[in-house]
Amino acid sequence: MTTTTPNRIADVLARHEQPILEDWLREQLAALSARQDLISEVDLRRQSTEFLTHFTPACRTGNLTDITTPEWKPGCDFLGDVSRSRAIQGFSPSETATFVFSLKQPLFSRLRQELGTDAAALAEEMWSATVLLDKLGLYTTEVYQKAREEVIKRQQIEMLELSTPVVKLWDGIIALPLIGTLDSGRTNVMMENLLQNIVATGSSIAIVDITGVPTVDTLVAQYLLKTVSAARLMGAECIISGIRPQIAQTMVHLGVEFGNVVTKASLADALAYAFRQIGCSITKSAPRA
Amino acid sequence: MERIPILKVGEFLLVSIQVDMHDRLALSLQDDLTAQVVAARAKGVLIDISSLDMVDSFIGRMLGNMAAMTSALGAEAVVVGMQPAVAITIVELGLALTNVRTALNVDKGMALLQTLVHESSVIDSHEFHEK
Amino acid sequence: MNSTKSKTLALRSCEDIVHVRQAVRAWMVERQFSLVDQTKMVTAASELARNSVDYAGDGTAQIDLLEECDRIGIRVLIEDYGPGIANIEQAMTDGFSSGQGMGLGLGGSKRLVDDFEIWSEPGKGTRVSITRWK
Numbered sequence: 001m002t003t004t005t006p007n008r009i010a011d012v013l014a015r016h017e018q019p020i021l022e023d024w025l026r027e028q029l030a031a032l033s034a035r036q037d038l039i040s041e042v043d044l045r046r047q048s049t050e051f052l053t054h055f056t057p058a059c060r061t062g063n064l065t066d067i068t069t070p071e072w073k074p075g076c077d078f079l080g081d082v083s084r085s086r087a088i089q090g091f092s093p094s095e096t097a098t099f100v101f102s103l104k105q106p107l108f109s110r111l112r113q114e115l116g117t118d119a120a121a122l123a124e125e126m127w128s129a130t131v132l133l134d135k136l137g138l139y140t141t142e143v144y145q146k147a148r149e150e151v152i153k154r155q156q157i158e159m160l161e162l163s164t165p166v167v168k169l170w171d172g173i174i175a176l177p178l179i180g181t182l183d184s185g186r187t188n189v190m191m192e193n194l195l196q197n198i199v200a201t202g203s204s205i206a207i208v209d210i211t212g213v214p215t216v217d218t219l220v221a222q223y224l225l226k227t228v229s230a231a232r233l234m235g236a237e238c239i240i241s242g243i244r245p246q247i248a249q250t251m252v253h254l255g256v257e258f259g260n261v262v263t264k265a266s267l268a269d270a271l272a273y274a275f276r277q278i279g280c281s282i283t284k285s286a287p288r289a
Numbered sequence: 290m291e292r293i294p295i296l297k298v299g300e301f302l303l304v305s306i307q308v309d310m311h312d313r314l315a316l317s318l319q320d321d322l323t324a325q326v327v328a329a330r331a332k333g334v335l336i337d338i339s340s341l342d343m344v345d346s347f348i349g350r351m352l353g354n355m356a357a358m359t360s361a362l363g364a365e366a367v368v369v370g371m372q373p374a375v376a377i378t379i380v381e382l383g384l385a386l387t388n389v390r391t392a393l394n395v396d397k398g399m400a401l402l403q404t405l406v407h408e409s410s411v412i413d414s415h416e417f418h419e420k
Numbered sequence: 421m422n423s424t425k426s427k428t429l430a431l432r433s434c435e436d437i438v439h440v441r442q443a444v445r446a447w448m449v450e451r452q453f454s455l456v457d458q459t460k461m462v463t464a465a466s467e468l469a470r471n472s473v474d475y476a477g478d479g480t481a482q483i484d485l486l487e488e489c490d491r492i493g494i495r496v497l498i499e500d501y502g503p504g505i506a507n508i509e510q511a512m513t514d515g516f517s518s519g520q521g522m523g524l525g526l527g528g529s530k531r532l533v534d535d536f537e538i539w540s541e542p543g544k545g546t547r548v549s550i551t552r553w554k
Contacts, residue, residue, distance in 0.1 A: 192456055195373035202393055230376035235369065235391035235398075309442065312434035312470075343441060343459055345466040346525060374459040382463060382528040 008115070008125050009107070010060040016110045017052065023106035024048055031098045038089050047082055047099070054078050064132045067139065076139060083140040087147035096144045100137040104130065157189075166197040166206075173274045174203045175267065179212035187223040194227060198236045205274040206231055209267045211242030221256040228261045237277065239263065241270035293318045295325050301402055302329060303395075305337040315351045322355055326362045333402035334359045337395055339370025349384040356389045365405040366390065369398035423484040423495075431479035431498065437469045440481045440496070447485055448494055453554050461552045464529035465496045468548050471525050476502025476545070486551070493534075493553040501545040508540055 013020065025048055029041065054075035061071045068076075079100070086096040107129055115122040169175050176194050198206055208224065210216065216224075224240055231238035239262040243251075251258070264270040275282065291314065296303045302325055304318070326334060336355060338344070344352070352368055359366040369392045371379075379386065390405075392398035425447065429439050444465050448458040465481070472479035479500030486493040505511045512527045526548075530536040535551035 188456075191377065192373060195376060199373060199393065202397070204393065204397070226377070226380045229380045230373070233376040233379055233386060233391060234371045234373065235393045309438050311438045342445070343462050343466065345463045345470070346528065347466075347470060372459075374456045377456055378459045378463050378532065381460065381531050382467075383531070384528075 007060065007062070008111070008121070009064070009129055010056060012107070012110045012114055013052070013056045013059060016113075017056070020103075020106045020110060021045075021048060021052060023109070024103050027102035027105055028098060031102055032095060038086075038091060051075070051078060051082075051099075059132075064128050065135075067132075067135050075136070079136060079140050080143045083143040084147040087144045088151060091144075093141055093144050097137045097141050100133055100140055104133055107133075166194055168201060168203075169207070169271060170275070170278075170280070172201075172203050172278050173205045173207070173271070174198065174201055175207040175209060175270075177209045177212060177267070181215065182213055182220045182223075184219060184223070187220060191223060191227045191230070194238075195230055195234065198231060198234065204236050205277055206236060206238045207267065207270045207274060208238060208240050209242040209270070210240065210247070211244070211267065213242075213247075216247050216250060218254050218256060221251055221254070225256075225258070225261065237262070239270050239273065241265070241267045292321060295321055297329055297331070298335075298399075300331060300406070301333040301335055301399070302326065302331045303335045303337065305340070307340040309343075310348065312347060315348060319351060319355055319358065323358050323362065326359055326364050331364050332406045333365040333367070335395065335398045335402060336366065336368045337370050337398075338368060338375075339372065339394070341375065342372060344371075344375050344379055344384075346382065346384055349379065349386055353386060353389055360388075365402055365409070367392050367398045367401050367405075369393065369395055422487045424487050425485040426482065427484075428480050428482045431469055431472045431481050431500065432477055434470075434473060436481075437466055437473060440469045440483070441466050443483055444494065444496060447483065448552075451485065451492055451494070451554065453494070453552070457552055457554070460532040461494060461496075461550070464532040464550050465498075467525040467529045468496070468498045468550065472498050472500045472502065472546070476500035478502065491553050493551050495535075495549060495551040497547065497549045499545065499547045504542040504544050504546055505538075505540040506542045508538060 025041075025045060028044055028048070032039070032044075058072050058075050063069055063071060066072075082099060083096050086099075108126055111122060111125050111129065115125060166174050166176050174194075174197055176190065178190065182190075194206055194208070197203070208227065210224075213220075228238040228240070240258075241264040243263050243265060262273065264273060291308075293304060293306060293308070293310075293314065296305075302322070304322060306318075308314070310318075322334065325331065334355070336352065338352070341348070356366040356368070367390045371391060390401065392401045427443060429443060430436055431440070441462050445458055445462050448461060453461075469481055472481075477500075479498060479502070482497040482499070484495045484497070486495055512530065526538070529548075529550060533550040534553050535549070537549045538547070540546040
């Protein structure tokens, strides 16, 4: 290993820090010209300056190939933070990686200045710098990806919660109209949601309406039964409505036993039942003209 | 040793389980409750488990026992405040708890006790008159 | 699979069962597992810890926080040198109990967790491992 080579890059960085920073900023602003809305020049300058405070000392250690070592930790952590915040802010992956890659040009031009006459040395330095900045750039992309995935996961959960709304039909009667295909993830969320709602509203009857559910397989049927059992344990009653003829047939064929669970063909029937249970009766009087 | 307090509320007893019970504590609660039901001539017992964040088969059995013992002593028992996560877990675990009456909260539990006690006293007076 | 945090508790008395429950709950709260996940895991751990205390009395519970590249999990390993289980399959069926229990401990615990492993030899002891992933 040649001991003089690694320090060239660090030397160049130290000697030309300010000009490199200015050039680097110019490159970034040019690449991000459309994204002034997401990050201001002031913040960009601050991020770039801080990165250099980690980058230069790490280069000086002589290790330009392995960024998983402790000397590169501050730099990688900082890059991680930058990537994560850009992922959340809505930058694209290349806009995020640009932060690192746009440092190449300013660095190379200073290296050329210093080593212009020594072609072999210049080639070696530029190669080391390229490999290093590529690794760091790829690292930002990885962190970015992970952060985006977390955002998506969170949005999926929010959508799940939105799509299983519990509505209050009357004092003490709530309903959960399910729409669309039920998978185990969704049914789980729905179950927890409904039970928590029962406690929050102090409702004695919950109606789960499956009119909008095209198919019910054994797994879904089991979840429904579990929900009913759990509600009963808590001291409330849970009834299932909206069971269409095809679903009734499927369930019998599958051997699903609804035993002592109250089921009704329509939400209207379920509501009438619920009123009777809570001791309410409906009287008809002359409609208002 | 710590004991779970049992409060007298009119003709009923209220037990509020607020700590993470270890087995010995649960057993002494059973003893205390049966003794109190007799001593206070309570007509009903309300067991509040709204602070219990876990019910395993032992605690489930204990709740079932308390309900059965109370019933054997001629009083009614209602368990209230089961948390949703606990209910879901009990169902998955397969705990039956069939002989235990439940209500959503203390208010509803009290109302249920009143109904149950009133019903049984109506039956009692009915039988008395027929004799 | 990496264990990022590990803790071993004794399983000798009924108070120890509470300690195991509290330790599992605390770590799951810290790592933001959902409430239902927490309750299921704590209940399963409680069932198995109780089995160990009741039948052996010399066991340990080792709790580990696990980290794989895309998920985190919590594992409880309960080991003892008790009488062991002669017929594991039978022991895992609901309703079967050799003691005073409702016979739900093993089979029920399995339903509450994601991964379940059991080794047992009569006269030698028992090891049960349960894991829940976030």
